Amino acid sequence: MDITSxxxxxxxxxxxxxxxxxxxxxxxLYDQFGTYVFRVAYCLVRDADxxxxxxxETFLYLWNRIAAFxxxxxxxxxxVGLVARSRALDYVRSAEFRMARRTAPLEDARPLANPxxxxxxxxxVERIRLLEGPWQRLKQxxxxxxxxAYYSGLSQPEIAERLNRPLGTIKTWMRSxxxxxxxxxxxxxAF
Numbered sequence: 637m638d639i640t641s642x643x644x645x646x647x648x649x650x651x652x653x654x655x656x657x658x659x660x661x662x663x664x665l666y667d668q669f670g671t672y673v674f675r676v677a678y679c680l681v682r683d684a685d686x687x688x689x690x691x692x693e694t695f696l697y698l699w700n701r702i703a704a705f706x707x708x709x710x711x712x713x714x715x716v717g718l719v720a721r722s723r724a725l726d727y728v729r730s731a732e733f734r735m736a737r738r739t740a741p742l743e744d745a746r747p748l749a750n751p752x753x754x755x756x757x758x759x760x761v762e763r764i765r766l767l768e769g770p771w772q773r774l775k776q777x778x779x780x781x782x783x784x785a786y787y788s789g790l791s792q793p794e795i796a797e798r799l800n801r802p803l804g805t806i807k808t809w810m811r812s813x814x815x816x817x818x819x820x821x822x823x824x825x826a827f
Contacts, residue, residue, distance in 0.1 A: 647712040654702040662699055669713070670695075673720040680724040680789075690727055694720045710818065725789050770820035778813030781806055 650668075653661035673694050678687035697719055705715050771779065784790045784798065792810065796803040 643711075644707075648707065651702065651705060651707070651712060654699070662695065665698065665716075666695055669716045672713075673716065676717060676720040677724040680721070680728055686727065687724075690720070690723050694723050697723065728789060770817050773820070774813050774816055775809075777809045778816070781809045782813050785810065 650661060650664060654665065670691065674687050674691045677690040677694070678684065681687055681690065694716075698716065705712065774782070780799070781795055784795045785792070790798065792806050793803055796806045799806065
């Protein structure tokens with residue numbers, strides 16, 4: 637049995653248990669993805685307390701919205717990562733985040749070279765290594781819109797405004813770019 641089909645069977649079993657509201661399935665989901673979700677949140681918010689809260693919110697969201705997961709659209713790992721990133725970006729865009737940034741005492745500032753930063757950097761390097769070839773094969777317009785969305789955290793309307801393009805064009809470029817990346821990475825066990 638190959639690794640991809642074995643992983644897909646394990647994911648399908650876990651999703652089935654979650655949909656059946658098995659509390660042990662939630663614990664298994666957390667065991668499998670807890671560190672990953674925390675790292676995604678921490679890399680965006682750069683605050684351990686906020687990342688812990690976002691991790692809890694992410695798992696609560698996953699538990700309550702498991703019916704929305706569609707294995708035909710991607711892996712459970714990719715969905716968990718997307719939800720974690722979305723929760724963290726929502727927080728970064730919030731007034732609460734801006735207020736916390738303005739009022740944080742100087743002694744609470746953490747140096748960038750702490751172990752969590754190093755782990756974030758290592759995770760980023762691994763993702764870059766896996767995506768480098770497929771990323772270079774994208775059209776320039778697809779790379780530009782995806783970069784603005786994922787690295788700058790801009791929404792599609794904000795990207796359309798910045799690039800002075802119609803919103804529909806931006807959506808098409810992003811969808812096409814993501815589809816190309818997914819097609820190239822699907823068999824590579826990249827997630």
